[in-house]
Amino acid sequence: MADYKALEDLVVQVRRDILRQVHKVNSGHPGGSLGCAEFFVALFNELMERNDTFEMDGIDEDLFFLSNGHISPVFYSVLARAGYFPVEELNTFRLLNSRLQGHPTTHEGLPGVRIASGSLGQGISVSIGAALTKKLNNDQHIIYTLCGDGELQEGQNWEAIMYAAGNKVDNLIVTVDLNGQQIDGSTDNVLPLGNVKSKFEAFGWDVMDIEKGNDLKAVMSGMKKAKEKTGNGKPVCVLLHTVMGNGVDFMMHTHDWHGKAPNDEQLENALAQNPVTLGDY
């Protein structure tokens, strides 16, 4: 196990990276990114079995697919700090000729990204495909996917959810970021999701909650339990209960910061709440 203090420090540094990326270009999605910092840090530094060098085919390693591509700031920060590309490249987020496009893409060849995402609802299908190829290749590794909760309003997800259970795609862990917020307001107000857990269970998935989705220890132990559930004939769903904007008091518990960058003053305030740990890029 990695040094826990180091991982906690990394979470704080990732928050700084997120805030500084979106502030610099006055665009991007800080809210959902901040809410998933602990998840990404745990996944890439503790849970996934990853090869040192990036190969698109990802043979003999766990793979991750981000379905809700708008939370690219957290994805880029964690990828860079895991060594996929230079941390300084975070300076190019959303700039012309950058590999760090507004939404993640394979098109510019950024190591760590295996599918373009942004138009929502496509990640689970892609992950099922990658999981089936693992099985065909007799590769015992796992496919991890993250999708948003509002994203579940896209119908393609339910085609995929039906397929995965019906075909026993059990080398797949889909994590749903349950923060209850989307662009126009709370998910309850925009289009109620109903009981997400019951829905996944009714489709035949093995479902578990991580109630404290912004508690690094809880995320690490919860995701380890999820991994133990794989290989048992059912796809695994983790309902990760998070707070959008976590770690910055004025961004928390609201949809207001879904897709809005902080101004200079707000950035200063937000960074003061998350002091430098590993060093800014």
Place this chain on the structure above:
Amino acid sequence: MKKYTDTGKKDTRSGFGDGLTELGKKNKNVVALCADLTGSLKMDEFKANHPERFFQVGIAEANMIGMAAGMTIGGKIPFTGTFANFSTGRVYDQIRQSVAYSGKNVKICASHAGLTLGEDGATHQILEDIGLMKMLPEMTVINTCDYNQTKAATIAIADFEGPVYLRFGRPKVANFTPADQNFQIGKAVQLQEGTDVTIVATGHLVWEALQAAETLNEKGITADVINIHTIKPLDDAAILKSVKKTGCVVTAEEHNFLGGLGESVARLLSTQHPAPQEFIATNDTFGESGTPEQLMDKYGLNASAIVAAVNKVIARK
């Protein structure tokens, strides 16, 4: 003029099915996905031979395209099969983001394209799919003309790295190209040599173009007949060379003139060698129920319509 013989009417979809069967035996990385149309796409034999490499996804095309994109990661070569309508319009964004923009090696194989699907009517008769697919950056678009060519193309695209849209049809049509042809993506096939007009045809209209050329020849008009099986990338050189010789062109396709082969040819000529052009294509309309022959006649997609268009375009020279 060269003589082409119909060796026995066959459906192009069977060319796909038989090509896939052959691929299954020789390339273990080829996998097939189907959205509840295994029989219609002639994928039964592949399924029987390789059940572990065949994926029935049900009536869920969006998921099928996404799965196919994911399956490429780890080296598989997915061939998706459903009707052209459900292969394109229904899943456009999935193809755009997960396949084309992501640069995934997916082969989207689409049967029952165009009016010749027949009696099912306009809900199933897509006449916009070539346009939809050719507009996607980095997408290769192929529309084959007969059984032999469809089989050869199916086998050839497995060796090509990148997303491909392969369009074919339902009815039994003349089978006249060589069984042992070397299918080259992006390479036009010159079928007849002439000096008065260039006829550029794709798909089911290629045989009609050959019939038209025979009729024209009897009246002393000789035509270059070019089979464009690959609409994108277009064989610019072959078309330009021919039109520079003949001075006019008729394009023929089972597709809307908007977005079709004709528009690609028009763009090429307008920028490099302006020349009179007539379009054999549907005229911004939906189809309807009827037999394939009735529909191709009503919408002006046959040899006699090509002859009329040739006379018209020559008069404009």
